[in-house]
Amino acid sequence: MTQVQIQVQVFGASWCSDTLRARRFLSRHQIPYGWHDIDRDEEARAYVLQVNRGRATIPTIRFPDGAILVEPSDEELAQKLGVVS
Secondary structure: OOOOOOOOEEEEEEHHHHHHHHHHHHHHHHOOOEEOOOOOOOOHHHHHHOOOOOOOOOOOOOOOOOOOEEOOOOOHHHHHHHOOO
C-alpha cells in the first residue's frame, strides 16, 4: 500500500513577494507543498477569504495538522516546521 504524504498547502499569488519568499523557504528546506494561486483558482480564493474573514491576505499557509499561518515570517515557518532557518 502506498501512503500519500500530506503536504503543506500554500495559497497566494505569483506577484506577491511574501508568497514568493515563503515558497522559496519551503523549497530551500525541501518541504513539499501544494500551490494554489488565488488569481487563477476560484476555490482557493474562496478558501482564503473564508479563513481570513473576507480578506484576501496572502500567503495563507495550511499545515497537515490543520494549523494556518497568514503572512508568516521565515522564523515563524521555521518554528512551525521544526527546521533551522
